[in-house]
Amino acid sequence: MSVGLSIHDLMTPVAVIDETIMENNIKVAQDYFDRIGRNFRPHVKTHKIPALAALQTAAGAKGINCQKISEAEVFADAGFTDILITFNMLGAARLERLKALNARVDLQVVADNSVVVDALAGRFDADRPLKVLVECDTGGGRNGVQTPSDAMQLAERIDACAGLVFHGLLTYPKAASEAAVEAFLAETVGLLKQAGLECPVVSHGGSPSLFDSDLVSSATEHRAGTYIFNDRAMMRAGMCDLDDCAMQVLATVVSRPTETRAVLDAGSKALTSDLLGFTDHGLLVDYPDASIVSLNEEHAIVDLSGSARKPQIGDQVRIVPNHTCVVSNLFEKLVFHRDGVVTRIETVAARGKVV
Amino acid sequence: MSVGLSIHDLMTPVAVIDETIMENNIKVAQDYFDRIGRNFRPHVKTHKIPALAALQTAAGAKGINCQKISEAEVFADAGFTDILITFNMLGAARLERLKALNARVDLQVVADNSVVVDALAGRFDADRPLKVLVECDTGGGRNGVQTPSDAMQLAERIDACAGLVFHGLLTYPKAASEAAVEAFLAETVGLLKQAGLECPVVSHGGSPSLFDSDLVSSATEHRAGTYIFNDRAMMRAGMCDLDDCAMQVLATVVSRPTETRAVLDAGSKALTSDLLGFTDHGLLVDYPDASIVSLNEEHAIVDLSGSARKPQIGDQVRIVPNHTCVVSNLFEKLVFHRDGVVTRIETVAARGKVV
Incomplete structure (x- = not known):
């Protein structure tokens, strides 16, 4: 163990984390969401280390955000019980693992198309239904339904499945486009209300959008990963x-x-x-x-x-x-320090969990 | 275990290796070097899997090439005894590990400057001297001394150290520049001969230069990694x-x-x-x-x-x-198959070994 050594005496290359800066980053973000009265759900893909997610939840974060089933399993094994996986999931083996995970934690997933919804519906049942958010493309150009009416239709399809619970909306926004994001989400929330569909969660996201989250007034929670370390x-x-x-x-x-x-x-x-x-x-x-x-x-x-x-x-x-999130994934361990003195070494427990 | 399954039934993303193609790639390269009468030393950074290096040496390769001390240790632990590490090594902790490795395998390293040579000289002694190659920049623009006379000078400095043995020259060439590479190496070999310095190894390299290695007639060995899998x-x-x-x-x-x-x-x-x-x-x-x-x-x-x-x-x-070499490093395991049927799964044993 290198605890107590100077970080400058370690073999290079090494990825080191200043604990004081990290703690401040956690606090500043959580304070912001406490102030605007919104849930904050950190994305653990940035660090992939349960001990850091524990700092984030201890500061007040509501649950965690994972990107893949294998990543979520690592955090479930570490005791996390409120997990959102923000990735469309397909395939018999994956759905099997998803069902096992849903049996032991409070799980939410996303879907942006009927193929995924139908696959989920075929694997889950009313005994232990799965919560599903509809992913919306509000301008980010990645996954997501393209219009509020498409979101509404998919929500109704989820709601009609005995094994699924429509739980809300999710978006990964284009940076600096809060007005467009809010317009899409507000219109969709309105459609859902008209149809009498409960929409408990509207999940907004991204570190670049973090301190402008209040401009998306329809959102009930925010997800962000990079903010814990920050980068260039x-x-x-x-x-x-x-x-x-x-x-x-x-x-x-x-x-x-x-x-x-x-x-x-x-x-x-x-x-x-x-x-x-x-x-x-x-x-x-x-x-x-x-x-x-x-x-x-x-x-x-x-x-x-x-x-x-x-x-x-x-x-x-x-x-x-x-880009800090991809660096963590390349190292077996991250080294933590205060003022250059090693405080602890943490295994990147979910490193390489890409399925 | 997934052996016997179709690769198309595995959870994605997954990196799969066609064993038939891989075996052919190994054979074609080795046949070429056997034909031109030159040693071939595969670079294991591409796959980082001892079982694949064993196929390469069984086909006739002379030893292996690693890039970092931590990578070399994995292969030494797996039983490989002829190891070249093609990276300048500095730092007390690294030199300690290098000394331990030199005690148990036939090791060669490189140096392209006097700081590295002096650091190595301070750690090794005549009881178990370390073999050092002078790295030459023959146009690749990465590491390496810039001229034949600089190479000669560094060789003399190595030769003067009791704990070091000057063992030859090494280059990672610019692609498709065989004439320039040969001119640099031949001039340096000539200078060494004039000075009465033995130069048992002249190591040329790279998969892009593989089948033109015969054009570099001064070379005694070739190093290449990517050729085992190939890529775009x-x-x-x-x-x-x-x-x-x-x-x-x-x-x-x-x-x-x-x-x-x-x-x-x-x-x-x-x-x-x-x-x-x-x-x-x-x-x-x-x-x-x-x-x-x-x-x-x-x-x-x-x-x-x-x-x-x-x-x-x-x-x-x-x-x-x-670029296949960086993909291997991201997966914990590679899946091997013949005609789409899984034959074996190998752990990427040296994944993340970057020090």
Whole structure:
């Protein structure tokens, strides 16, 4: 165990989490939702660690959000009982596991089409019905029914199934489009009311939309994952500052082949190739004018031509990743620290749970 | 266990490997190196599975190539005794592990600078010296000394250390630049000869350069990883056909929100965001005119507007990934099959070994 060591004495690459920043991120988000009187359901895909979800629920979060059945099972095994899985589920083996999970926790799932609804209906029954939210595409361009009347129709189809309970609406919005999201949801809620269909949950989402959630007044809950650590994409979106980024990847300069090229021991298997619209692969905190111009699997190529200060071989560098959620998934363990002293090491328990 | 099942009955996303194609890829490469009379040292970072490295060595490969100390330890534990680690190594904890590994296997490492050489020299001694290759940048633009005379100087420095043995040269070349690579290596070999320095190994590399290795006549061995599975980037490079790609990721259409949009249950946590110069995220084998235009962590967004045939919700699709080596690292297990019937499931033993 490395507890008590300096994080700078660990083997690199390593993903380290500043506990103080993380705790503040949890508190600031929960305070916001407490203030606007809305449930907050953290998405655990960002960290995949039950001990962190426990901090989020202890702060006041209502349940957790998982993305896949295998991820949800890890958190159910860890004692979480209020779980939403925000992914259409199909296939006999998956539905079998879903039924077993529904028997032991308070489970909600989503559907955005009749094939999924009918598959769920064929596997669940009135003894232990499954709660289903209708996923709505309010502009995000991913999953979701396209119109309020389509949402209404699917809700009625769910409501007609003995094994299913229509439980509400869900959307993963396009960023900064609160008015369009609210218009879609409000119209759908109105249609449901006219039809006499109860709609206990209207679930809105996303870290980029977190502090504007109050503008979507129809929503009853908000889901977000990235906010717990924050990252370079969240900084660019104006949602946080560098001091709010709890995760850094520490790497070592292992080569300086030329005056303007440094090579780090962290590549796409540590930082991922996720660009999220950036043209380079992470923020070098101590060398902001240097750029990680390309990644191989275990090498980062850094262009130092714009940087007056140039790191030497053996120097450690700190990287704020473009996208924190994919970095967690690449490491077997995350290292936590306060002021650079290791406080604990947590296994990424749901790492690689993609089914 | 799923042995005997159809791969199409497995939960998706799943990475499946056609054993017949894989065996042929192993044989074709080994036959080539046997024919040109050159050692072949497969890079195990592609699969990270000892059972596959055993197939490669059984076919005639001389030893294996690893990229990190943690990866090498997994293969040493599995019984491999001839291991080359092609990465500059620094740091007290890493050198401690390197020394322990050198005590139990026939180990070779690389260095491209004096800081690394001096660090190695400070940790090893004449009782059990460490073999070191000088890494040369022959045009690849990653690690490596920049000129033959720099290579010569570093070789002399290694040779002067009691705990180190200068063992030769290594390069990871720029693709399709055999003449430049050979010029660099031949000049360096000449300088070493003049100085009376033995140079038993000249290690050339890369799957894209595999079948042109004979053009680099100074080389004594070749390293390559991707060739065992092949992928879309290898197809584009003209190194293989679709029928030579052993790995496919199977995914399911979970949503068809619009006439031209399909959503799959495989995102960046299954396919990775590695583009390798492509503008989309993998080849849809059965829908070659459709395009995976973007990935979220668990969703692939498919544009069907150019595709006459359009998959329906619940349909399974087969994806040849852009870059197979990063896909293996995301799955806990790979599934092997012959003619679609599962033959075995192998744990990706060195998954996540990045230090």
